[in-house]
Amino acid sequence: MATATAAPILKVEIGSFYIPKHNPSKPLGEDAHFVISDKLVAGVADGVGGWASKGIDAGVYARELIGNCVVAVSGDAGAVVKPKRVLTEAHSRTTAAGSSTACIVSFDGEFLRAVNVGDSGFMIFRGGMFSYRSPVQRRAFNRPCQMGVGEKYDKPAAAWSGKIHIAAGDVIVIGTDGLFDNVFPKEIEDILVAEVAVDTAEGLAGLLAELALCNSSDTVNDGPFAKEAREAGRIHRGGKIDDITVIVAKVTAS
Secondary structure, eight states: OOOOOOOOOEEEEEEEEEEOOOOTTOTTOSEEEEEEGGGTEEEEEEEOGGGGGGTOOHHHHHHHHHHHHHHHHHTOOSSSOOHHHHHHHHHHHOOOSSEEEEEEEEEETTEEEEEEESSOEEEEEETTEEEEEOOOOEEETTEEOOEESSTTSOOGGGSEEEEEEOOTTOEEEEEOHHHHTTOOHHHHHHHHHHTTTOOSHHHHHHHHHHHHHHHHTOSSSOOHHHHHHHHTTOOOOSOOOOOEEEEEEEEEEO
16 A cells, blocks of 8 residues: 655745945835745736836835735735735736836745746756746846836736746855845855854845845956846946845744
């Protein structure tokens, strides 16, 4: 007679770290994020910087969108938070000028649920090794899909969404492009191996954000953004200065 082995109960710890780029006129930067630990859900938004040429701070849109995500999550009495529903509700309530990318991730037992619009996103590391990255949505190089007010912007209905199996020992890194444009997956692997003494998700998020900050001001060594620029026939050297948001989720056996 075959016997079934019960799946381990997983525990998820979530921590975040934010470094806005230096801009006295926008001290809050253009990124925004939230973490609701008791609901096991987190998300980021990145206001699109191109609005600055029109005198609009897209960070206001990103912060309003994230605030509405918190309202949507808090008002959900269900046992499982569904990221796409949260983003759809938040987007419908957001009225500020501007636009942003967004990524929301929730955890439900052995599964991660996510929704993503644009070039924010998440990576999964298993056994200290890069395992998966959420698909990037863009129209062209450095032109991410983005949500805003009006018909010409992308809607949550067109967002990528997925449900992915997770396991004890996994580390999920959620971030805006300030992280992923400046840090290669191998560099995150190196941090995971070298910093085994960092036992909190917030501490690890801080390390990754500081690495992205350091790489962003490097004018010699090309980062991921420079590599993509070259592939698109553009010229860019070194890193890319930007707001940097990192959220880390550490999965352990309960």
